[in-house]
Amino acid sequence: MEKQWIVFDIETLGLDSVHEQVTTICAVDDNMDKFEMIAHTEKEEISLLSSFIRWMLERQNKTLVTKNGKKFDVPFIIMRTVMSGFHDALHKQMTIFKDRKHIDLQELTKKWISLDDMATLMRLGYGKTMNGLQAISIWRSANKLWEQGEKERAERLFSSIVDYCAMDCKLTMEIALKHKLIEVRA
Secondary structure (H helix, E strand, O other): OEOOEEEEEEEEOOOOOOOOOEEEEEEEEOOOOEEEEEOOOHHHHHHHHHHHHHHHHOOOOOEEEEOOHHHHHHHHHHHHHHHOOOOHHHHHHHHHHOOOOEEEHHHHOOOOOOHHHHHHHOOOOOOOOOOHHHHHHHHHHHHHHHHOOOHHHHHHHHHHHHHHHHHHHHHHHHHHHHOOOEOOOO
8 A cells, every 4th residue: 555646637638649738737645735737728738747747756756646647648748748849857757757656547457447437336426527528628618718818717617627637636546545555644
């Protein structure tokens, strides 16, 4: 059972890390310190990635806990860092992911099972508030409002995506706790 850990999740504009960006990153660690950030525009992706890398570097020896993070979240972040030209962070980024223990909930099952279905099977009593395709659509609508100067309306939509991403972290954490993969400090 891991005592020092970080649960994290990302939201993106699609599945192609070469052409589609990371829009949102949420994370929580064993001290319940949180990282929640969204890129309001495509140009803000570098700021999002660099802020997350800095946050992770402060938590160097903690085990990563994700749902499908080994095959999606981590490779996506690495590729987007390369694609953004943010090469100074590449070495630091490899440090935050390389040689670090990583518990991926997807590896608990032989077949693909969604996070929402895992939550149902574990009888958590709650589930996801939207899905990835909805998050993409909401981000695009919010981004358009942001670009048109309607920042207050856009911010409400962006906040719903951050809430969704944070909920995915909470579900991942709760499932890992129920499986006794991690523990919360008393």
